[in-house]
Amino acid sequence: GKPIDILYVPPSKLEKRITRIIEKMKIKEKKIKDYQKKLLPKQKEIERLKEDFSYQNSFLDKKFKNLNSYVKDVNKRKNMSNSEYKKVKSYVDSRRKMINKEIKKLKADQNLIRGKVTNYNQDVRSLNFQVREYDRLNKEIETLNRGFKKVKGMTFG
Secondary structure (H helix, E strand, O other): OOOEEOOOOOOOHHHHHHHHHHHHHHHHHHHHHHHHHHHHHHHHHHHHHHHHHHHHHHHHHHHHHHHHHHHHHHHHOOOOOHHHHHHHHHHHHHHHHHHHHHHHHHHHHHHHHHHHHHHHHHHHHHHHHHHHHHHHHHHHHHHHHHOOOOOOOEEOO
16 A cells, blocks of 8 residues: 555644533533532432421321310310319410420421422532533534544655
8 A cells, every 4th residue: 555654734623623622521521420429418418308307297297186186075075164274275275385386396497498409409400501511512523523534644655
């Protein structure tokens, strides 16, 4: 065959553009991996908070049911003295106050979980945006590479 003389051929504008896009893709890939590492612990924390919340909620439901059953039992008794009525009323009021405090605490926990879920969703949207950008750059490289031929030397003879 013919001898090939390998010469330095400066990169074309298309080659430079492809190189820049590949660098951008590497940066996007790193960002995507960082987001993925950041999301996993957040997801586990949210799951743990949800389990705690559901446990507290079921515990509070039991307290409601106990208080309601107590009130039904008291209402079944027809004749009560004034002093018995005051004792029952004070007991029910004290239990209600305790339950209302627990409800406030549960609502605060619910707001905390909502905030964490909102933050998590924002991170997921950011991750999705990074993935879409990565895919767009990948398609752009594929399009540019279709018509690109790199000459590595010149033949003479």
